Amino acid sequence: MDVREVERLGGDLADFTVDVFGSLTRVGWQDRAGQYVRGLMVDGRRKSIQPMAGRLPGVHDQALNHFVTNSPWDVVPVRRRLAVRMDEAIGPAAWALDDTGWLKCGTASPGVARQYTGTAGKVTNCQIGVSLNLVTDAASCPVDWRLFLPESWDPASPAAAADVDVRRARSQIPDEVGHREKWRLGLDMIDEVIGWGLTPPVIVTDAGYGDSGEFRHGLTERGLSYVVQIATTIGVQQQEAARTAPPAAWTGRRPALRYRSPATSVKDLVLSHGAAAARSVSWRDGSRTRASRPVKMRSRFVFLRVRPAGRTLLAAHRDQDLPEAWLIAEWPPERDEPTKYWLSNLPATTPKRTLIRWAKLRWRIEHDYRELKTGLGLDHYEGRTWQGWHHHVTLVSAAHAFCTLQRLDPKAPAPA
Template identity: 60%
Template sequence: SACVSRQYTGTAGKVTKCQVGVSLHLARDHASAAVNWRLFLPASWDPASPEADPDKVARRTRCGIPDRVGHVEKWQLALDMIDETRSWGIDIPLVVTDAGYGDAAAFRHGLEERNLPYAVGISSRHTAHPADARPVQPAYAGTGRPPRMHYPEPAQTMKDLVVAAGRTAARPVSWREGSRPGKGISGFKRMHSRFVALRIRPAGRGVRQATDGPELPERWLLAEWPATEPEPVQFWLSSLPSGLPLATLVRLVKLRWRIELDYREMKQALGLAHFEGRTWGGWHHHVTLVSAAHAFCTLQRLAPDPKDAAQV
């Protein structure tokens, strides 16, 4: 099948032989839909790549893969889809992703170049300086190139910054209704946890390349630290304004649950996972039909009268 290779997939949570698709969803609190897709082509399928596999390259024609299609990183596919979706006249006020994309400094830089705010998942291993850190100018002897300004203290990992703030910095936040029965007005228990929000200056090679001046840009670092856990369990990085209320920041980063819900509905009810495209065109045809069916079901669910949605 087109683009099948041994690669990591979030569905299985491991490296396995599979196809990998990248999707773009439009989402709000009560509705979401997949509006753009790309089939990821591994380097082993690209004849121009040093990692090309002759057997897989030979199957490109049989699989109907266009000659112009080569290996492109997933984060770049995501940026390409964002550009295409915006060209349709659709506004994208905020980009929310998991750490698979948020960890890529080039992806975050691409969003900043497009003036798109983001709230992305990141790994705890990334480094940063506190927001109040300032670069200093080393002494210059007057010969050779002047030394560049630098931060006097080494950058710390995101996890260390949050742990240094302490458990007392965590604040309880409730952000949406869950699926479990509860005592609320709706009859469902609200989702809640504890969060630490810090203003930081992300460090790292990719970040420095994206910075024009000596001072690193200031960003939000949000960490979920449940009362029952000895340390933070999840981290996000955001370019949203500094005065944003904690509850709003949490609600926005947690909006990505809509995408997980989309995938569950498309796989379990609409057959997204019941087909492995043998050809490039077949894969795109299948995901397009599944997305259209999912969008129709969403309209049916939201419409006061299902007959009104059926006419859309």
């Protein structure tokens, strides 16, 4: 949007700022928050503080920088209000968990290290942020964030860098914050947002989280439903697999029942059923049209009931049968083998179309990341403090939420 478009939305933005940033009670803080959000929405090649301030009349970059980098305002009540408001506005069909990268050149930014990021598709020097997004087919919004700290940034880790204490002090990382796996950060955020009074319909993730048996078990322990993408190598027992005693005779204590056959990879199991097991399923309207009507998104899928295996699940169900789950494989008609796999703990009675709709719904978070970066400057922040990073991503989330609310309002001019 250009400056005039943003100014035309000034009344709505002022009301939004008072609502979402109501916890910022010090004089001038809400004004600064509104200025920053406006700066993020105004068109411009860079959305770092100095260029943004230069585009907005009467805004001083030093004051804006102090607000984002040094002012001690708490992001939690802001995110809580944002989550509650967006939950009411969009009625999320799922909560999506994922991460994205900030490509960096130096070593001073908190959490920066050589690590893999899907942003670059390779191992490179970057920061990784993990987000929890409320999603539907038509709208979505990030409502919580964590900055991932690699082990090199954790003084308690054997892999800590030699200058870790200096780097942490310079970045103002709290002493209690250390390395924590991304899937644990995801569970932390889910717990936090549930603590704000919201209830997830279902959790959707890519294989970066779905491959973790600990993560899936953590969701099940919390009573949460999930549809998560997984790698082809994840092992499962077939639905009819049963635990048995060893065939040899024994004396003394009766041996424990266990699965005698090794787990099968999901790829091998689906291939053993063949392409004939796939069925055509449509799940939503696509962007293409035919005879002025939207064409349904459609593909072919294999649906199997299985028992996910792995050390975590075997240990958690030591004297029990492994729980059943859905194994879903997308097998397009033009391909020789499936292209994607998912696991879900939803009931066996769940309609197939519902399963696929949730499996495919994770695409919204990719849409969010593109918009957050290309339109709202998510990865343009140049500060080097822990607090500044969290302030920035919270303000960007607020800008994204405001744009989403404007799109959902039929009376409002659509943000560019």
